[in-house]
Amino acid sequence: MKEVDRRKFMKIAGCSLGIGVLYSAMPLARARGEAGAFFNEMGKNSGEAVSPFTFLQLSDAHVGFDGPPDPLGTKAFERAVEMVNALPQRPDLVLFTGDLTHDTEDKDTHASRMRRFLEISKRMNVPMIKHVPGEHDAGLDAGQMYREFLGESYYSFDHRGVHFVALDNVSRAKPEVGPDQLAWLKKDLARFDKSAPIIVFTHRPLFDLKPEWEWFTSDGDDVMNVLAPYQNVTVLYGHIHRDDEHTMDQVHHYGARSLIFAFPDPEKTAQKKPFPFDKDAPFKNLGIRLVHESASGKPPTSTVSIEDVELTTREFMGINGINQVLKNFSL
Amino acid sequence: MKVRDLKVVLFALLLVTLLSLIVTHQAKAEGPRLVEITAKRFAFTPSQITLKKGEPVILRLKSEDVTHGFFMRKLKIDETIEAGKSVDVALTPDTPGTYTTICDHFCGVNHGNMNMTISVVE
Numbered sequence A: 001m002k003e004v005d006r007r008k009f010m011k012i013a014g015c016s017l018g019i020g021v022l023y024s025a026m027p028l029a030r031a032r033g034e035a036g037a038f039f040n041e042m043g044k045n046s047g048e049a050v051s052p053f054t055f056l057q058l059s060d061a062h063v064g065f066d067g068p069p070d071p072l073g074t075k076a077f078e079r080a081v082e083m084v085n086a087l088p089q090r091p092d093l094v095l096f097t098g099d100l101t102h103d104t105e106d107k108d109t110h111a112s113r114m115r116r117f118l119e120i121s122k123r124m125n126v127p128m129i130k131h132v133p134g135e136h137d138a139g140l141d142a143g144q145m146y147r148e149f150l151g152e153s154y155y156s157f158d159h160r161g162v163h164f165v166a167l168d169n170v171s172r173a174k175p176e177v178g179p180d181q182l183a184w185l186k187k188d189l190a191r192f193d194k195s196a197p198i199i200v201f202t203h204r205p206l207f208d209l210k211p212e213w214e215w216f217t218s219d220g221d222d223v224m225n226v227l228a229p230y231q232n233v234t235v236l237y238g239h240i241h242r243d244d245e246h247t248m249d250q251v252h253h254y255g256a257r258s259l260i261f262a263f264p265d266p267e268k269t270a271q272k273k274p275f276p277f278d279k280d281a282p283f284k285n286l287g288i289r290l291v292h293e294s295a296s297g298k299p300p301t302s303t304v305s306i307e308d309v310e311l312t313t314r315e316f317m318g319i320n321g322i323n324q325v326l327k328n329f330s331l
Numbered sequence B: 001m002k003v004r005d006l007k008v009v010l011f012a013l014l015l016v017t018l019l020s021l022i023v024t025h026q027a028k029a030e031g032p033r034l035v036e037i038t039a040k041r042f043a044f045t046p047s048q049i050t051l052k053k054g055e056p057v058i059l060r061l062k063s064e065d066v067t068h069g070f071f072m073r074k075l076k077i078d079e080t081i082e083a084g085k086s087v088d089v090a091l092t093p094d095t096p097g098t099y100t101t102i103c104d105h106f107c108g109v110n111h112g113n114m115n116m117t118i119s120v121v122e
Helices: A033-046 A075-085 A107-121 A144-150 A179-189 A220-227 A313-317 A320-327 B003-030
Strands: A015-017 A020-024 A054-058 A093-097 A128-132 A155-159 A162-166 A197-201 A232-237 A244-248 A251-255 A288-293 A304-309 B033-040 B043-045 B048-052 B057-063 B068-072 B077-081 B086-091 B097-102 B115-121
Touching: A054 A075, A075 A107, A093 A232, A107 A144, A128 A162, A162 A179, A179 A220, A197 A220, B033 B048, B033 B068, B043 B115, B057 B068, B057 B077, B077 B086
Parallel strands: A054 A093, A093 A128, A162 A197, A197 A232, A232 A251, B033 B057, B048 B115
Antiparallel strands: A015 A020, A015 A288, A020 A054, A155 A162, A244 A251, A288 A304, B033 B043, B057 B086, B068 B077, B068 B097, B097 B115
16 A cells, blocks of 8 residues: 555544643545545554544643642643533543653552542543553552553554554653563554554653653654554654644654643743643643644645634633534534 | 983983872872762752863762662763662763753652753863
């Protein structure tokens, strides 16, 4: 099969709920015969017919964090859950890319934070929620408690013809995946054709985004080398509490906003310090990120436009504003 | 030149050679400059050091509590400082600049802000 742009199988139509990103893998299969054929080809590679679906990425809720800078606790997380449930089309899947909880050395307190995270996340009316740990979940006990609550910290699964890979780059305390997981990854991918659609989700970026702020994975290059033969790879990650999009060697890397507070652009500020809390705009910098096709009429592989819409106090108080925003989606 | 003068010159040369050997020996015995850095949640002490370009130094890293990391990719430093122990890192910086060095072994709530600055000057 000829080389294809991965956007043919995954159009990012989405809605970052502060917070996260709603991805749509559906858009073209019905509308374009060419894309439909592409999806069918993908299905052959992954052993399952590819069909349209949507999913979300949420990240960095830090349940248990009580500020400063953000005194809102779990309110942004709960707000995001309401927004997910208000979507006009129910997503198939939610990916949570780490730092579900804020760390504490008191095991009972950490366990209660895990329970609180699960209580809130289970309010989401979605069939499937998948997680990876962040360093605040797993860094102090090598992931033991995380695994007790949520199972293995790295794994893979197939959904509607797309292969999802969860990678753990936090449980070794250092920002690394480690040799065992690298060997597993290579074995896991071996059955796939090089054109198979693969979505990797993890906590830390797999490239040197800002090592001085610990925004990197020390053996990220090794991970990308394992993924290098595959033509349609997308990486979703959290940790950095801000939007970010990088493309390297045909792989697209997307960082998600957090559900607790935001970091500034490391290229514009020397000090790693969250944006201060603004009581008049409690979700400032935790807004919605819309990523959609250009309305230029060009083929959908040519351009993607990005629009950020901040949550407002009114939205914080109720969902009327959110519903208005969601009406504009073409899911 | 008289024989007596020749003896004086030879004696002086011998003396200079001996002194040179002593100085060289002492320099070798002293070795690179030692810089001690202590890690304790959630700071390094001192928080800033200055090194000279081309000067060999030994960074003696010590943890006073839990396991910490000491990471600065551009200086090719990637160490783990085990709890209560110390580790030496040999370093000869070759490029002037300011290098933010971080703890990259998760150590608790403020781990993300545990760093120090290594300044390298001409």
